Amino acid sequence: MNAVDLKSADLLAQMAGAIASGSIEVVDLTHTLDQDFPVIILPPEFGQCARFRMEEISAYDHRGPAWKWHNISLCEHTGTHFDAPSHWISGRDIPNGNVDEIPVNRFVGPVCVIDCSAGARENEDFELTPEIILDWEKSHGPIPADSWVLMRTDWSKRRGADYLNMRDDGPHSPGPTPDAIRLLVDERGIRGFGTETVGTDAGQGMHYTPPYPAHFILHGAGRYGLQCLNNLDRLPPTGAVIVATPLKIKKGTGSPLRVIALVPGKDA
Amino acid sequence: MNAVDLKSADLLAQMAGAIASGSIEVVDLTHTLDQDFPVIILPPEFGQCARFRMEEISAYDHRGPAWKWHNISLCEHTGTHFDAPSHWISGRDIPNGNVDEIPVNRFVGPVCVIDCSAGARENEDFELTPEIILDWEKSHGPIPADSWVLMRTDWSKRRGADYLNMRDDGPHSPGPTPDAIRLLVDERGIRGFGTETVGTDAGQGMHYTPPYPAHFILHGAGRYGLQCLNNLDRLPPTGAVIVATPLKIKKGTGSPLRVIALVPGKDA
Numbered sequence A, B: 001m002n003a004v005d006l007k008s009a010d011l012l013a014q015m016a017g018a019i020a021s022g023s024i025e026v027v028d029l030t031h032t033l034d035q036d037f038p039v040i041i042l043p044p045e046f047g048q049c050a051r052f053r054m055e056e057i058s059a060y061d062h063r064g065p066a067w068k069w070h071n072i073s074l075c076e077h078t079g080t081h082f083d084a085p086s087h088w089i090s091g092r093d094i095p096n097g098n099v100d101e102i103p104v105n106r107f108v109g110p111v112c113v114i115d116c117s118a119g120a121r122e123n124e125d126f127e128l129t130p131e132i133i134l135d136w137e138k139s140h141g142p143i144p145a146d147s148w149v150l151m152r153t154d155w156s157k158r159r160g161a162d163y164l165n166m167r168d169d170g171p172h173s174p175g176p177t178p179d180a181i182r183l184l185v186d187e188r189g190i191r192g193f194g195t196e197t198v199g200t201d202a203g204q205g206m207h208y209t210p211p212y213p214a215h216f217i218l219h220g221a222g223r224y225g226l227q228c229l230n231n232l233d234r235l236p237p238t239g240a241v242i243v244a245t246p247l248k249i250k251k252g253t254g255s256p257l258r259v260i261a262l263v264p265g266k267d268a
Ligand SMILES: [Mn+2]
Pocket: A077, A081, A082, A083, A199, A227, A254
């Protein structure tokens, strides 16, 4: 039997109640922002992304007797973060391509999670291919248009130097092939693509055609990216909804953010 | 007739569908972060909150041929932002009182909006009193436990110097009385309190007992604050749900954030 369609006021009331009761679980997909969280490192001739830093303004002391607070600095692309179309040259002319311009209903949406953790454990350059996506669809049904697709690799469990995994020829970490991203964007019409690694592209993504295919193809089509996600092993393959709300940075190309997932509970 | 209770998986699927179709509207309660947005100004002997600043790292040029991005700096309490219990001395020992420690299910919840815009238009020091709250409840029913309560003043429509509204004796802007906050926290058990002004307290809130009663009482009881909210005139008095997800700043006392509201549509 199909579920009855609720009116929107009842839906929102029931959703708030289900979150309060725990029958919808809220899962934090975000890493803690601190000075130690790694940021992408580019060849030295390029401009670099700043790590997170914070400076105490007062702490219930002579600088502010009743309050504590900090000033902070970081890059738009530091820590768990959102990539807007304007981040990439292919998306520079996309309408509403900055984080302050994206329609806010784009920030809440259904999510499909493709588990590549076994492959990524064996091979640090593991590729998400069209075959893996088509196999996933045999078990879970077609990826719905306008969904987020997240590539689970358990890379978020790595710490320190193992996270960027730099070698003499650059970073090594898993990511999608150009054909996989084309399938997701052109044929499935996804809203965006997210990873546990420092970028939506593989560490060696510069060697594909086009280089950095996830960035190039996603943003050229006006789609979004999420990076440095955490806790993807706590999401079901389908049925969760994520909320990913970038800061409203004027002409921002991306934003650190708190990503949460609403996950159906045991009653489902 | 009461609505049928849906299972959580159906609820999430219908919610995602309702947002996609527009029958649930997503409203942005956030101001744009730019260099011009005012921050609170304290007496000069105290530490000060930084304005938002951004610096270009590259813009599809020699500093990064295919990408554009910025480094940014600001205060935890710059722009539309969240106050955690640890922000105030009364909340310094509250368990899980920093933004990285708050359980993430606290970031999605129902909201009541008390319209004080007519009063605030007449009187820049307009006070939200227990009488106004009790009157509101006569029309809209009791404020449910664990709700957000937002004080609408239309102050968000002010620009430039009119926003902080500084005079020789300090800032003048509307806010709640100590008794109003005690009623909301102690008797109604609200989750948090939000305003359109630069703080949860009135501009002249230092003259109450206790000084800055919203900060003191809310945070001392482990509750949250939202400030510099926008578009509160687009919310119904009851029935909307807000999503307010602070950045996961390690030991952060607050955070700039994107606040969105899910608002029942015309079918309701
Ligand atoms: Mn990025």
